[in-house]
Amino acid sequence: MRQDNLFNLALYFGGFVAAMIIVIMFGILFKGSVLSIKNFGIHFFFGEKWNPPMEKFGLLPFAVGTILTSIFALSLSLPFAISLAVSLGIYCSRGIVSNILSYLSDLLAGIPSVVYGFWGLFFLVPIVRNLEIKLGIMPFGVGIFTASIILAIMIIPYMSSMIVELIKMVPRELVEAGYSLGATSFDVVRKIVFPYIKSGVISGIILAFGRAFGETMAVTMVIGNVNSVPKSIFSPANTMASIIANEFPEASSGLYLSSIVYIGLWLFVITFIVNLLGNLIIRKFRAGENEF
Amino acid sequence: MNFRFRLFFDKAFKIAVTILSISVIVPLILILFHIVSKGVSSINLHFLIRDQNLSESGGSGILNSIVGTFLLITIASVFSVPLGIIAGLFLVEVKSKFVEFVRILVDVLHGIPSIVIGIVTYLLIVKPFGGFSAISGGIALGLMMFPLVVKSAEESLRLVPYSLREASFALGANYVKTIFRVVLPTCIKGIIVGTLIGISRIAGETAPLLFTAFGNPYFNINPFKPVNALPLVIFNYAMSPYEEWHRIAWGASLVLVGIIFLLNMTTKIAGKKWEVQF
Numbered sequence: 001m002r003q004d005n006l007f008n009l010a011l012y013f014g015g016f017v018a019a020m021i022i023v024i025m026f027g028i029l030f031k032g033s034v035l036s037i038k039n040f041g042i043h044f045f046f047g048e049k050w051n052p053p054m055e056k057f058g059l060l061p062f063a064v065g066t067i068l069t070s071i072f073a074l075s076l077s078l079p080f081a082i083s084l085a086v087s088l089g090i091y092c093s094r095g096i097v098s099n100i101l102s103y104l105s106d107l108l109a110g111i112p113s114v115v116y117g118f119w120g121l122f123f124l125v126p127i128v129r130n131l132e133i134k135l136g137i138m139p140f141g142v143g144i145f146t147a148s149i150i151l152a153i154m155i156i157p158y159m160s161s162m163i164v165e166l167i168k169m170v171p172r173e174l175v176e177a178g179y180s181l182g183a184t185s186f187d188v189v190r191k192i193v194f195p196y197i198k199s200g201v202i203s204g205i206i207l208a209f210g211r212a213f214g215e216t217m218a219v220t221m222v223i224g225n226v227n228s229v230p231k232s233i234f235s236p237a238n239t240m241a242s243i244i245a246n247e248f249p250e251a252s253s254g255l256y257l258s259s260i261v262y263i264g265l266w267l268f269v270i271t272f273i274v275n276l277l278g279n280l281i282i283r284k285f286r287a288g289e290n291e292f
Numbered sequence: 293m294n295f296r297f298r299l300f301f302d303k304a305f306k307i308a309v310t311i312l313s314i315s316v317i318v319p320l321i322l323i324l325f326h327i328v329s330k331g332v333s334s335i336n337l338h339f340l341i342r343d344q345n346l347s348e349s350g351g352s353g354i355l356n357s358i359v360g361t362f363l364l365i366t367i368a369s370v371f372s373v374p375l376g377i378i379a380g381l382f383l384v385e386v387k388s389k390f391v392e393f394v395r396i397l398v399d400v401l402h403g404i405p406s407i408v409i410g411i412v413t414y415l416l417i418v419k420p421f422g423g424f425s426a427i428s429g430g431i432a433l434g435l436m437m438f439p440l441v442v443k444s445a446e447e448s449l450r451l452v453p454y455s456l457r458e459a460s461f462a463l464g465a466n467y468v469k470t471i472f473r474v475v476l477p478t479c480i481k482g483i484i485v486g487t488l489i490g491i492s493r494i495a496g497e498t499a500p501l502l503f504t505a506f507g508n509p510y511f512n513i514n515p516f517k518p519v520n521a522l523p524l525v526i527f528n529y530a531m532s533p534y535e536e537w538h539r540i541a542w543g544a545s546l547v548l549v550g551i552i553f554l555l556n557m558t559t560k561i562a563g564k565k566w567e568v569q570f
Contacts (some may be wrong), residue, residue, distance in 0.1 A: 002362065003466065003468045004466060004468055005405055006468075006469045007468045007471070009468065010378060011378065011381055011382040011385055011386055012386065013377055013378070014375060014378030014379040014381065014382045014441050014495070015382035015383070015390065015391070015394045017375060017440060017487070018375075018379040018382070018394050018397065018398050018438075019390075019393065019394045019397050021397075021401060021435065021438070022397050022400060022404070024416075025404070025408070025409075025412045027416050028412050028416055029408070029411065029412060029415075031413050031415075032411075036297065050345050063483050079312060080312050080313075080316040083308070083309040083310075083312035083316070084311050084312070084313045087309055087310065087313040088313075089308065089312075089538055091309070101317070102318070104320065104321075104324075105320075106556065107324070107522075107553065107556070108320050108323070108324070110492060110493075110496075110549075110553065111323065111327075111549055111552070112495075112496020112497070112498065112523055112525045112526075112548060112552070113496070113497075113498065113499075114496065114498040114526050114527050114530075115327065115496070115526060115545045115548065115549060116323070117530070118526055118527075118530040118541060118542075118545060119323050119326055119327070119526075120298075122326075122538075123322070123326060123532060124454070126383075142507075152321055153320070153323075155412065155457060156316055156320075157320070175552035184298055184302035185302055185305070185306065186298075186302040186305040187298070187302070189305070200455050205404065210403050211403070212406070214403075214404070214405025214406070214408070215405070216406060216407040216498075216499040217498045217499055217523075217527060219530065221527070221530065241405055241407045242501075244407050244410075244411065244513065245407055245499060245502060248410075248411065248414075248502070248503055249502065249503060260411075261411060261415070264407070264411040264412075267405055267407070267408050268404060268405075268408045271403055271404055271408070272404065273399055275399065275400040275402075275404075276396065276400050276401070277401075279396060279399045279400060283396075283485050289491065290345070292463045
């Protein structure tokens, strides 16, 4: 029996470590940002300037940049992701086309962020630059708009595969009952399938938002790295993740480093909340699913 | 609503969905095409067996980064797999309120941005131990891999039927023996597949390596020294102004995507073949 007790202790130790990882992460980030918190207090959030030589640090440019890119990317990808999911889940749920598409989307989900960024830099940026010349604005090529498109392309396979899985969870009887009452596919999708998986889709959107919010490499490579509050959707900017990737290695002074860690702390706190919310909703959906 | 209207809306909806789906496939195929077409022209034997080595002679290969990537993956697995299996066992074996709490935290950890994990590893390991190293990069990647291993361990463990344990108990084996001799061996293949999935997810991660493994143009397998990795080469060379370096970055991209693709195929085939079945 001693062996059993020892084993149980080991199990609890494993569980404890798993839980502690995230707590320790918070602790380390907090400890690292104390200097900046003390120095700037609440003004950190409204500071429009990020000027390391002057030791002026403010979050606002990056907060705006992050929110703009992630929300724009999300709204851009949503119609495409839902359409792809409806095509794969309802119109051609089996057969060669569906197999090819799902392999392709797995493959694309596996392409690293840095490769997406590289592709964006060499193929998307020139296209956007031409578009900007036609529109008569400063042709940077890089900026929030480009970053959002890359992000949207990255999110689509992730979101659509999540929605396809949800669509497959809809009981066949419900769908068939709809058809037998004379509903068209459109009616079935609108009145039966989506109402059934609504909360699942919402949690999928929330989780995708969390990913877009913290996505680093692809965004860093195409956003233009300008540390001021973006004036339009085409202006070059920086997100919270990209400022860290760009300036962390050169952060020399204590306050500079601490301010970057502070941004990391906020990135952590926001993605923590977003993921917690998304996971709780999907849990509730799954629990309801089991009762059905 | 009028019958004709409804049929019309149905058709319109179908057409709209098809058009949107096809238009989303186009950029995706374009990306794959560009990676392959640009990458193939820069890959040759020279490229694969030489180090980056910034000097004029005998350089511009990516061997050091390929080796570095595998070194980092090995370190990450050494840290995350055993701990992940124990945590997975905890989630399945222990009955307490604490379990659900841990499960949620592990799910949330999966969603924490990789750059944040990079900062934490820097503050926790690089700074106190005074320098960039392969070990710190491996730990950062291990932190990213950990939730995936826990999830796959948990799912595989759940597939083991209770009757198998009862049979083991009936033969007089105690609890620990049952776990190690019956439960884990039956689902070890599932855990291996899960680990491979985890590896394919971290193989292309760049952000956690920026301030941990850091990069190194020379061949290195010493875990206490900085190493280079394929994603780091792609990032550093892509952002450089030199045409020649871009060529290397495309080649490295193709090699990296190829490695990840092979890993994914292996997990797909192994996953089908090794499914826990009774």
